[in-house]
Amino acid sequence: MHKTLVVARKETEELMRTKSTILIGLGFAFFFSLLNSLAVIKGKDSASAISLDSSIFFVPAAIGFFMAYMSTGQIFLREKADRVIETLMCAPVNLRQIWLGKVLGATAVAYSLSFFTALVIIVIVNILSESILLPGAPILFHILLVVPTFIAALAGLLGFVQFLLGMRENRILNFVIFVPAFAALYGSGYMTSSSLAISWTYVGILFGISALLLTVTAYLTKRLSRERIVTTIT
Numbered sequence: 582m583h584k585t586l587v588v589a590r591k592e593t594e595e596l597m598r599t600k601s602t603i604l605i606g607l608g609f610a611f612f613f614s615l616l617n618s619l620a621v622i623k624g625k626d627s628a629s630a631i632s633l634d635s636s637i638f639f640v641p642a643a644i645g646f647f648m649a650y651m652s653t654g655q656i657f658l659r660e661k662a663d664r665v666i667e668t669l670m671c672a673p674v675n676l677r678q679i680w681l682g683k684v685l686g687a688t689a690v691a692y693s694l695s696f697f698t699a700l701v702i703i704v705i706v707n708i709l710s711e712s713i714l715l716p717g718a719p720i721l722f723h724i725l726l727v728v729p730t731f732i733a734a735l736a737g738l739l740g741f742v743q744f745l746l747g748m749r750e751n752r753i754l755n756f757v758i759f760v761p762a763f764a765a766l767y768g769s770g771y772m773t774s775s776s777l778a779i780s781w782t783y784v785g786i787l788f789g790i791s792a793l794l795l796t797v798t799a800y801l802t803k804r805l806s807r808e809r810i811v812t813t814i815t
């Protein structure tokens with residue numbers, strides 16, 4: 582576990598030093614937070630409360646999805662392209678520890694921006710609205726536990742795919758998957774933000790899917806070999 586945390590700290594520090602990624606993430610967080618906050622305050626009290634919960638359910642998850650994609654591109658794909666991964670493969674750490682450390686590093690950065698997004702939405706809504714609006718218990722659970730699990734599952738899957746496939750296949754697949762998935766996630770949230778009451782059922786379903794995906798990807802990572810990764814660099 583110590584070796585995993587060393588890898589995680591290394592990746593987190595490298596991501597935080599990549600100012601372009603952080604600035605883009607902050608820009609997305611502010612823009613979508615403001616956009617959804619303005620939509621929330623247009624409703625009446627009960628409608629606004631529903632809209633607030635829906636916005637916090639979807640928007641931080643969408644930001645987390647975006648940042649997971651950006652982060653894994655930095656710590657998995659770019660290291661592969663720069664052949665840094667070959668050096669890491671020679672270190673006294675197994676492949677699963679490398680994968681898990683990178684996933685934790687990507688999750689830490691992405692979740693920080695997701696949590697920040699949720700806070701910005703709550704603050705803006707309460708500044709501009711005439712009454713105090715706070716998220717319900719399912720949404721608090723969603724932000725504190727489900728969103729980081731969701732981000733870790735995405736980062737883990739993207740990292741596994743980037744380890745498994747060659748450089749050209751990765752670039753094509755990432756673009757094909759990311760653009761429609763991000764558009765669908767944010768679009769569905771924006772369209773339902775004023776009418777969908779978020780219950781424990783929705784939160785539980787997302788948590789279950791995320792935990793299952795993370796578990797399956799962790800298992801599949803056991804079947805990867807260092808030789809397989811090295812042969813896909815070129």
